[in-house]
Amino acid sequence: MTAQSCTGCHNQVQLQHGARSDPSRPVVDQCLDCHRPHSEASTAGQACPTCHQGHRVEGAPQIPGAATFTGGHESCADCHHRHDLRASASKSCEGCHQKHPTLGAPRVAAHSACTSCHSPHNVKASAQQACARCHQDRKTDHPILSGMAGPCTSCHDLHPSSGPKGKMHDGLTPCGSCHGEPHKQGGHGGKDLACTQCHAPHQFLGAAQAPNLCRTCHQEQVQATTHNAGHQACANCHQGLPHHPADMQGDCARCHQTQSPATHKHKACLSCHDAHGGDVEKQCSACHKLEQHSAPTGHQQCTQCHNPHAQEPRKPVKACGSCHAAEHSQNPHNALATGCATCHRPHAAEGEKLGPERPPACVSCHKRAGEPTLHDQPGHQNCMTCHQPHQRGAKFKRAECLSCHTKQKDHQPQAQTCISCHLFTAPRR
Numbered sequence: 001m002t003a004q005s006c007t008g009c010h011n012q013v014q015l016q017h018g019a020r021s022d023p024s025r026p027v028v029d030q031c032l033d034c035h036r037p038h039s040e041a042s043t044a045g046q047a048c049p050t051c052h053q054g055h056r057v058e059g060a061p062q063i064p065g066a067a068t069f070t071g072g073h074e075s076c077a078d079c080h081h082r083h084d085l086r087a088s089a090s091k092s093c094e095g096c097h098q099k100h101p102t103l104g105a106p107r108v109a110a111h112s113a114c115t116s117c118h119s120p121h122n123v124k125a126s127a128q129q130a131c132a133r134c135h136q137d138r139k140t141d142h143p144i145l146s147g148m149a150g151p152c153t154s155c156h157d158l159h160p161s162s163g164p165k166g167k168m169h170d171g172l173t174p175c176g177s178c179h180g181e182p183h184k185q186g187g188h189g190g191k192d193l194a195c196t197q198c199h200a201p202h203q204f205l206g207a208a209q210a211p212n213l214c215r216t217c218h219q220e221q222v223q224a225t226t227h228n229a230g231h232q233a234c235a236n237c238h239q240g241l242p243h244h245p246a247d248m249q250g251d252c253a254r255c256h257q258t259q260s261p262a263t264h265k266h267k268a269c270l271s272c273h274d275a276h277g278g279d280v281e282k283q284c285s286a287c288h289k290l291e292q293h294s295a296p297t298g299h300q301q302c303t304q305c306h307n308p309h310a311q312e313p314r315k316p317v318k319a320c321g322s323c324h325a326a327e328h329s330q331n332p333h334n335a336l337a338t339g340c341a342t343c344h345r346p347h348a349a350e351g352e353k354l355g356p357e358r359p360p361a362c363v364s365c366h367k368r369a370g371e372p373t374l375h376d377q378p379g380h381q382n383c384m385t386c387h388q389p390h391q392r393g394a395k396f397k398r399a400e401c402l403s404c405h406t407k408q409k410d411h412q413p414q415a416q417t418c419i420s421c422h423l424f425t426a427p428r429r
Contacts, residue, residue, distance in 0.1 A: 006031040016084040019059040044082070045075045067121040079120070093118075103158045110134060117158070127158065142204040145178070155201065175199075182243035198242060208242060224276035230255065231276055262309035272308070284308070294348035294357075298323075305346065316346075327390040343389070359389070374424045379404065394424075 005028050007013075015021050020033055033051075034044040051060040068074055079091050093114035105112040117130035131138075131152040138152075145154040155173050175182075175195040187193060197217075200207035207213070214234050215222040225231040236255070238245040252269040253260035259269070266272065272282045284302040285292035292300070299305070304323075305316040320340040321328030328334065336342050338355070342365075345355030362383040374380055385404070386394045395401070401418040402409055415421075 006035075013083050016086050016089065018085065045077045048076045063121045066125055069124065073123065090120075093120075100159055101161075103156060103160060127153075138202050140202040140204065141206055142202075184244070187243050188245065213242075221276045224274065228276070228278045231278060237275070259309040261311040262313065264311045265313050266308060290350050291347040295346060299346050314349075320344075330392050331390045332392045333389070362387070362389075373426055374422055380424075 007027050010031075015027075015030055017030065017033070021030060034047045035041065036043070036047075048063070049065075051057040052063040053065055068076065068078075073079065078096075081089050081091075097114070102111045102114075110116040116134075117127045129150075131150070135152075140151045142151050142154055144151050148154045157173055179195070182188075182195070188198075198208050198213060212222070218234075222234075231237065234245075235241045237251070239251075240246045252273075253263065256269070262269070272280055274281045284306075288302070292302070302308075305318045306313050307317045310317060319328075324340075328340075331340075333339070333342055341355035343355065343359040345357065348357070366383075368375055380386070386396075386400075396417050396419045398415055398418055405418075
């Protein structure tokens, strides 16, 4: 029995298979390129790899194995007509994916054509490389998420489920979908800031680590730190940056250990100091008005005598003699427990007696003995005539006495002193 030719039954088939359909080739040979005589017609597509993968046949385009995959383009026949295999006769992408919206389409013409991003024979692997082909100026340091083809698709949903709205940013995945932690409690000090206020989408890490990032919103504060090197790193004081900076409530002692004893009286450093520049914004007189107002000339600067960072800042750290050396060197009152404050006060203080407002009379401490002496004479009632309060002893030389007793200049001219005969104290018995 002679086998019949394929065309005996299938004379209506018009085969278009590229160079394989050359009219010089017998039709039966062309049929047998894909069909096996004793196999079902549906198995014809299994022969495609014979020519188009691995074993190269002259003139046959080489198609990668990734062209077909389970759950997608499972066979060549999904797109190609069985007997008309020309590209022009293939099914369009939209024929199957008409409800598959594309990012930015129809506003962006290139996004409206599937083949702008997808290679028809490598639809999965080609899309990510396609982004870089057109968007060469958009390079990103954002890490590639697990399961994503590349960094672009980590944030951009190329086929958003909501459908195109004609905007380039349709399909942009919200940062919070991956980065939920920064948004806890509002993020960044309770302020509901957009991530893009600190992060540049395509410089996700680099922009947030820029040295002047805080200056974008906090220009005045950053400028204040320019002359305060220790405060130029915001994170040194604001713990929890960048997403949850803690309020700065007097944690200065963490760095300023030597000044921390001041918190015993001056409890909050920021009550006097500017937090960023460190300058003293609140002078002592703002709280100690009475002391400042009553201080004599030369004592207006509180820190000349007081250390505001001492545990007891009211206690002077500087002795009077350090400035008043001449008055202190031979002062007969140095031995007193109250010292200079016995007669003087550097300033008045509410509820405290630091010395009289004006020096008291000498007789308030130096009582007369009660016996008649030259101290009781009318001309000697002013102690300052003969005594200096900051010097030990009195004027007793003849010349010093004659400054007042001019009529006695010829009286006993050979005497060196007057007090040998003219007694200021009662004679001993």
